[in-house]
Amino acid sequence: MRRIERIFVHCTAGSQKATVKEVLAEFRRKGWQNPGYHYLITADGSCHRLLGEEHASNGVKGYNSTSINIAYTGGVDERLRSTDNRTDAQKAGLLQLLKELRGRYPKAVIMGHRDISPDKNKNGIIDPWERIKECPCFDAKDEYKNI
Numbered sequence: 001m002r003r004i005e006r007i008f009v010h011c012t013a014g015s016q017k018a019t020v021k022e023v024l025a026e027f028r029r030k031g032w033q034n035p036g037y038h039y040l041i042t043a044d045g046s047c048h049r050l051l052g053e054e055h056a057s058n059g060v061k062g063y064n065s066t067s068i069n070i071a072y073t074g075g076v077d078e079r080l081r082s083t084d085n086r087t088d089a090q091k092a093g094l095l096q097l098l099k100e101l102r103g104r105y106p107k108a109v110i111m112g113h114r115d116i117s118p119d120k121n122k123n124g125i126i127d128p129w130e131r132i133k134e135c136p137c138f139d140a141k142d143e144y145k146n147i
């Protein structure tokens with residue numbers, strides 16, 4: 001059993017209409033042995049398992065052995081600028097999945113990928129300029145704080 005400390009929420013930073021096949025092909029293209037996420041929520045809200053939770057996925061460098069990574073397809077507009085374009089179905093799918101994960105990992109911290117950025121000025125919050133990236137393009141910590 002892995003000890004899960006964090007559940008990271010991601011966006012694919014690609015087309016919202018991307019299929020599971022396309023997302024997996026992207027990981028292979030990058031030469032990754034394991035997928036970037038355990039679960040992927042596609043635009044229609046369905047949840048696809050990409051990897052068993054007993055294995056480490058390739059989501060956040062340095063944290064993978066103690067993390068579960070989940071993602072929604074999207075997170076960028078047509079000009080590849082960061083945007084929260086989750087469909088209502090995706091929002092519902094993410095919520096459902098996180099509730100299930102919370103049941104299995106009661107102590108894990110649910111956070112967005114960007115929330116792991118270093119707090120450079122040590123003010124206790126990750127300011128926008130400190131973010132290593134925008135992923136998942138919304139405030140996951142706040143949105144899921146009551147799960």
Ligand SMILES: [Zn+2]
Binds near residue numbers: 009011135136
């Ligand atoms: Zn990410």
